[in-house]
Each structure stands twice: as structure tokens, then as C-alpha cells.
Amino acid sequence: MLKIFNTLSKSKEIFSPINKKQVKIYVCGITPYKMCHIGHGRTFIIFDIIIRYLKFLGYNVQYIRNITDINDKIIQIAHKRDININDITKKIIKEISKDFYNLNILPPNVEPKVTDHINDIISMIKTLLDNKNAYIAKNGDIMFSIKKYLNYGILSKQKIDFLQLGKRIKNISFKKNCKDFILWKLVNKKTIGWISPWGYGRPGWHIECSAISNKYLGNFFDIHGGGSDLIFPHHENEIAQSYCANKSFSVNYWVHTGLININNKKMSKSLDNTIKLRNLLTKYNKEIIRYFFTATHYRSPIVYSENKLKQAQLAIQKLYTSMSYWNNNYLNTTIQNNFFSLEKKFYEAMDDDFNTPKAYNILFKISHNINIAYHQKKYLIVNHLILKLKKLGNIIGILYFNPKNYFKDYGKFYNQYNELEIDKLIKKRNIARKNKLWYEADLIRNILNNKNIILEDRKNGTIWKRKN
Numbered sequence: 001m002l003k004i005f006n007t008l009s010k011s012k013e014i015f016s017p018i019n020k021k022q023v024k025i026y027v028c029g030i031t032p033y034k035m036c037h038i039g040h041g042r043t044f045i046i047f048d049i050i051i052r053y054l055k056f057l058g059y060n061v062q063y064i065r066n067i068t069d070i071n072d073k074i075i076q077i078a079h080k081r082d083i084n085i086n087d088i089t090k091k092i093i094k095e096i097s098k099d100f101y102n103l104n105i106l107p108p109n110v111e112p113k114v115t116d117h118i119n120d121i122i123s124m125i126k127t128l129l130d131n132k133n134a135y136i137a138k139n140g141d142i143m144f145s146i147k148k149y150l151n152y153g154i155l156s157k158q159k160i161d162f163l164q165l166g167k168r169i170k171n172i173s174f175k176k177n178c179k180d181f182i183l184w185k186l187v188n189k190k191t192i193g194w195i196s197p198w199g200y201g202r203p204g205w206h207i208e209c210s211a212i213s214n215k216y217l218g219n220f221f222d223i224h225g226g227g228s229d230l231i232f233p234h235h236e237n238e239i240a241q242s243y244c245a246n247k248s249f250s251v252n253y254w255v256h257t258g259l260i261n262i263n264n265k266k267m268s269k270s271l272d273n274t275i276k277l278r279n280l281l282t283k284y285n286k287e288i289i290r291y292f293f294t295a296t297h298y299r300s301p302i303v304y305s306e307n308k309l310k311q312a313q314l315a316i317q318k319l320y321t322s323m324s325y326w327n328n329n330y331l332n333t334t335i336q337n338n339f340f341s342l343e344k345k346f347y348e349a350m351d352d353d354f355n356t357p358k359a360y361n362i363l364f365k366i367s368h369n370i371n372i373a374y375h376q377k378k379y380l381i382v383n384h385l386i387l388k389l390k391k392l393g394n395i396i397g398i399l400y401f402n403p404k405n406y407f408k409d410y411g412k413f414y415n416q417y418n419e420l421e422i423d424k425l426i427k428k429r430n431i432a433r434k435n436k437l438w439y440e441a442d443l444i445r446n447i448l449n450n451k452n453i454i455l456e457d458r459k460n461g462t463i464w465k466r467k468n
Contacts, residue, residue: 001014001015002350003015004353005299006253007155008253008254012352017059023059023061024064024217025225026064026066026213026216026223026224027064027065027225028226028234029065029068029108030096031073031074032068032088032089033073033089035096035276036096036099037275037276038276040277041099041293042302043225043227043257045289045290046257047257048105050255053395053396063108063110064110064212064216066209067093067111069089069115070114070202071205078192085192099278114208114212120211122197123211124245125184128244128245129142131244133148133245136198139174140199141186142182142183144206144244145180146179146180146181147160149240151239152240155232155235156232158232181233181237183204183207183241184204186199186200206233209234210245213238213242219246220249222253223253223254223255224251224254225254225255226256231256258296258298275304283309285313288312288313289309289312290397291316294360294396296357297357317407319363319389319399320399320401320407323386324463326382326403327379327382327383330379330383331383342369346362346363356396362392363392363393366392370385404463407465407466408422422464425444426444428444429441429444429455432444
């Protein structure tokens with residue numbers, strides 16, 4: 001029975017979707033003014049795993065992830081470079097999509113852009129004004145009045161009178177309450193904007209997600225997610241807007257991911273201490289990166305370090321080493337065994353708020369059993385367990401490679417012999433061994449070893465892999 005930690009209740013709750021056969025989920029997406037950093041990577045990989053597991057459980061998942069393709073930072077970059085704003089966003093969206101694809105992140109069902117939903121945003125702001133939950137400020141901007149929503153602070157567990165003002169809040173003199181937030185901002189007609197009933201302008205940050213989620217999922221849906229830095233003010237404001245606009249609003253489960261720390265500081269673009277996903281992908285295999293992001297429970301913060309990435313590399317290699325013991329001479333996998341308990345424990349781990357660290361622990365236990373069975377020459381059991389290992393690994397987005405190809409894939413990350421050169425040397429060594437030329441065979445092994453290539457002679461041939 002799946003349980004999910006709900007940020008709203010601060011507790012794990014049994015998952016019960018609104019529609020028994022469908023799960024509706026909304027995740028706050030990218031702002032394409034810079035390439036995504038590893039913090040984005042962790043969040044979207046975690047939700048990728050959540051979605052994969054929900055699909056595995058048999059749900060039809062409707063996944064919406066927006067794109068904030070208009071904000072002050074994007075406009076500033078466009079003005080500075082004297083180029084069209086669309087030229088910036090289209091290029092970055094395309095490149096970010098490549099990174100997500102290379103990380104094996106499943107695309108959402110719909111990825112709506114804010115600029116395509118201005119009319120929906122204007123319509124929601126009109127409703128908020130009609131309902132007296134918003135007002136026209138002295139400078140002409142449209143503001144949301146947080147005191148008109150009595151439950152404001154319900155998600156972040158803050159009381160209105162004690163709210164901490166964020167750094168983004170500026171020019172408060174024109175507001176009725178310094179803590180009110182903007183829905184529509186009037187701008188100079190020389191910059192990008194849209195015509196509205198209140199003048200030429202563009203939407204505030206928070207209103208976009210309320211309007212888009214309402215359009216695609218309605219005002220009742222199952223899961224709303226994002227990084228924990230979005231709890232306040234972004235998601236808090238979404239709740240207030242959406243409830244007031246619809247007279248009712250409910251998300252059953254608010255799910256938030258932990259942040260990444262670098263040198264004891266939260267990683268963020270504002271602190272200029274980010275590490276781009278693109279750079280990480282040039283150094284590590286996508287499954288190593290995925291493991292690194294999820295070896296810690298998704299709600300906990302993680303500390304970025306090269307050492308931890310190396311540990312992730314060894315962990316994934318260990319699983320693939322076990323998978324490489326597959327023997328084509330033993331293809332009957334309908335054996336009776338006592339290993340179902342491990343598979344059951346894997347599901348129990350995932351049912352416990354998507355506990356990937358526990359799930360990985362089960363994968364390593366299966367790997368250990370494969371190694372034991374292999375050395376005991378129980379090849380039927382070996383093959384059976386490898387299929388189990390691959391099946392469970394695929395659920396969380398790993399172990400998609402053929403083991404032989406996986407080990408050879410390291411070649412693009414290291415300045416060493418390429419695959420063709422290695423295979424030629426192995427063939428020469430096999431000829432030497434066949435002719436009992438042990439000195440020559442050992443010499444080739446040592447040459448490869450000095451290039452960080454490890455050989456392993458097996459009954460069905462020689463395999464190779466790279467040292468870490």
C-alpha cells in the first residue's frame with residue numbers, strides 16, 4: 001500500500017487518488033534563461049521515478065510540467081544581447097530537453113508555456129478581482145490580498161502576522177499590505193507584454209501555475225510537486241489564488257524534494273554556485289547521476305561531492321557486473337525459488353514514500369545472490385535473478401544497458417584505449433592463451449591493466465571493464 005509524505009499535513013498518508021485508475025500530477029518546471037543545474041536534475045529525476053512507479057502500479061498518469069518562458073531575468077538578457085526573447089527561450093528549452101532526454105527523464109504529457117496561456121491568466125485575475133480577493137494598487141499593478149484568504153500560511157505553517165518577507169518583495173509603498181503579492185505587473189510598451197483590462201503588462205510569477213494547473217487538471221488533483229524552496233512563497237500563493245478563484249481548491253498530496261548543498265551552502269542561481277547538468281553529463285553516465293541524486297531519500301538534502309559521484313559509479317558498476325553473468329545456455333527462467341521475498345521488499349520500500357535508498361539496498365542483495373549463485377555454478381538461478389534485477393532497476397530508471405555495452409560506454413568518459421583497440425588486444429591474448437604462450441598473454445593483460453582495463457576470463461569468453 002503506497003504512502004506519500006504530504007507537506008500539507010507533515011505526515012505520510014495512504015495514497016488514494018481522486019480517480020482510482022488515473023493520477024493527475026503537476027510539477028513546477030523550468031525557467032529558460034540559463035541551462036538547468038543539478039538541483040533541477042535531482043527534482044525532475046525524483047518525479048520521474050515517482051511517475052514511473054505510479055505507472056508500474058497500473059495508473060494512467062496525467063503529468064503536467066510548465067515552462068516559465070517570461071520573467072524579468074529573461075527580458076534583461078534579451079535587452080542586453082539585443083535579441084528577441086523567443087530566440088533565447090526556444091534555444092534553451094531545446095538544450096534543456098536534450099539534457100533531460102540524456103538523463104532518461106520521461107517527458108510530461110503536456111509542457112505548457114506561460115506565453116501560450118496569457119488569456120487563461122487574465123481570466124483568473126478577473127475572477128479574483130470580481131471576488132474581492134485582489135485589488136488595483138496605486139501604481140496600477142494588480143495585487144492579491146493575502147488577508148482575504150483566511151488559511152494563508154497553511155502549507156508553510158506560518159501565520160500572516162509573522163510572515164518573513166522575501167528578498168523579492170520591493171516597492172511596497174503602493175500596496176495595501178506589504179505582504180500582498182503581484183498578479184499583473186504594468187510595464188513600458190517598449191518591452192514585452194500583453195494588453196489586459198488593466199493596461200499593458202505581464203503576469204506575476206505565482207498566478208501562472210494556478211491558471212495552468214486549473215486549465216489542464218481542474219481545481220482538484222492528486223499531486224503537486226517541486227523543490228522544497230518553492231513551498232513558500234510560490235506554492236503558498238498558488239493555494240491562496242486557486243482557492244479564491246474557484247471558491248474551492250484541493251491538492252491531495254504536496255510533494256517536495258530536498259535541496260543540494262555545495263560547500264555548506266544551498267545551491268542556487270542567485271548565489272552563483274550552480275553546477276550545470278550538461279557539465280555533469282560529460283563526466284558521468286546518466287545512471288550514475290540518477291543513482292547519486294536518489295541514493296539519499298528525496299525529501300532530504302544532499303551534499304554534492306566528486307567522491308559521492310565516484311561511489312555512485314562503483315555502485316552502478318557492481319550491479320552491471322552481476323548482470324554480466326548472464327548465460328545464454330540457461331534460458332528457462334520459470335524456476336521455483338525463494339527470492340520473491342526480495343522483490344516484495346523492493347515494492348515495500350517504494351511504497352514507503354518512494355524510499356529509493358531502501359530499494360537500492362534490495363537491488364544490491366539480489367546482486368549479491370547472483371554472485372553467490374554464479375560461483376556455485378547455479379546458472380539457472382543466475383539468469384532468473386538477473387531478470388528480477390533488471391525488472392526492478394527499470395522501475396526506477398536504471399539498468400537499461402546491456403552490461404557489455406555499459407562497461408564499454410566508459411570509453412567516452414576517459415582518455416584510454418577505445419573499444420576496437422581493446423577487442424583486438426583481447427583477441428591476441430586469447431590466441432596466445434590457446435597456444436599456451438602465457439608470457440605473451442600476461443603481457444597483454446598487464447598492458448590493458450596499465451590503461452585501467454580489467455579482464456575477466458569466463459566459461460563463455462573474456463569480458464572487460466574499466467577501473468574507477
